[in-house]
Amino acid sequence: MTHDIAILGASGYTGAELVRLIATHPGMRIKALGANSKAGQSMAEVFPHLRHLDLPDLVTIDEIDFSAIDLCFCALPHATSQEVIASLPKDLKIVDLSADFRLRDPAVYEKWYGNKHAALDCQSEAVYGLTEFYRDEIRSARLVAGTGCNAATGQYALRPLIAGGLIDLDDIIIDLKTGVSGAGRSLKENLLHAELSEGTHAYGVGGTHRHLAEFDQEFSAIAGRPVQVQFTPHLLPANRGILATVYVKGGAAEIHGALSRAYAEEPFLQVLPFGQTPSTRHIRGSNFCHLGVSGDRVPGRAIVIAALDNLTKGSSGQALQNANLMLGENETTGLMLAPVFP
Template structure:
């Protein structure tokens, strides 16, 4: 069975990634595309790499019909999805790629995003979209909130360890490097080539990065107690990819075995042999996650290295993985593409 798809915010990087992946998906068909400033244009004008596809013309959201749409991917800016999704027909399933529905507690949302949530009733029904840990809830959901790409990388590194007590919960440091596409496609001075190339820098420092809200929520849920990690993200002059280097206090081989056991049957998560270190290039353009564990020279300490593609498994690929579950399709459909290399 083929399901009809609408993509809202199709002129951004995650929108284009959704189109790229759905193009080879046997169960999804793109019927509607929206863009605000680029309404009236063809996708081939906005993204020439998609010119081989027959796609709908970009329209404003208010000009779209959802009468025959089965599922809608919202790749809209943060704080925009709340109002838009509130107006969608209730029979349309929704996967939201923004941050608008990730935090279950409205007070936490206001703390991290600086304004009250405008759709608290919708927020209550949203399911957190970390597929490997919320499959059953996602299958029955009408609204799924995709994770942050940084958040997904850190959560894959640690949830099995936090939930089993394999590490010291009060001594966790996550050092993360993210490609510039994670900052979106909008024109920003700090993302100009001359500003970003040949250097990289930390941002959201001192416990101010919004993805800490997701870490607090999910790690504390897994542990059954409050867990607060130390987290510093860095913007690097590459297009795609995230590398999380996570420092923990715990016996390294036990950490490795816990992760191997947790992900043994997961189609997209691979724990490398003990001591092996993954690279972002090895997952580029794919829905795969590679995790490595290394023993440190200090007794009882381990370092976990986790890589994923921020636009695929960190966003659009994860969204399609969730949509597959919501629509009763095989979870891996359309997502077993090999990584691009070199």
């Protein structure tokens, strides 16, 4: 069976990544591409690297006949996404890549994103889209909320350790570096080549980054009590990729064993031999996440390092993984592409 797919926000980076992945998916056919600002253009004009594909032209969202769509990916900015999703047919399966449905408490969403939630009915049915930990709920969901790319990286490093009681919950530091594509395709002065290249800088310092809300929500739920990590992201002069270095108090060997057991059957989560560390160059363009564990010179401390591609495993690849489950497809279909190296 072939499923007809719509992608809203197809002119952005995550939209283009979805097209790239779905192009080789034997069970999905791209039926509609929505991009209001570039409506009327071909995908080849907007993204020349996709010119070899036979794709529909970009149209406004209002022009799409959703009655002919089996599943819709929504790759729109937050606030916009919730309004659009609220207007879509109530029986349409949706995977949202924005932040609009990640946080279960509307008051928490308003605190971190600065506006009231405008689609509370949809929010109440949304399932958090960290596939490996919400697989059963995702299979039966109508609406799945994709995670933040930074939030996914940190959670892969920490969830099994919190669940196993292996680390000090009051002393967790996540030092994360991310490529510039995570900021989206909109023109921003600080993302110009002359402003960004040949340097790196921290942002969201002091507990202001919005993905902290996801860490608070998920880690506290696992622990059964409030957990607040220290988290500082840094912007790298690289197009894509995330590297998170996580500092914890706990036994390094036990931590490595717990991650290895937790992810032994996971097709996309690869735990390296003890003492080896991952690199963004080894997961580029793929849906894989590599994790490494090392001990510290101070006994009782450990370092966990996680690497993934923010546009693939951190966003569009995760979205396709979830869509596969929702449509009854094999979870890995379209996603076993090897990383691009060098």
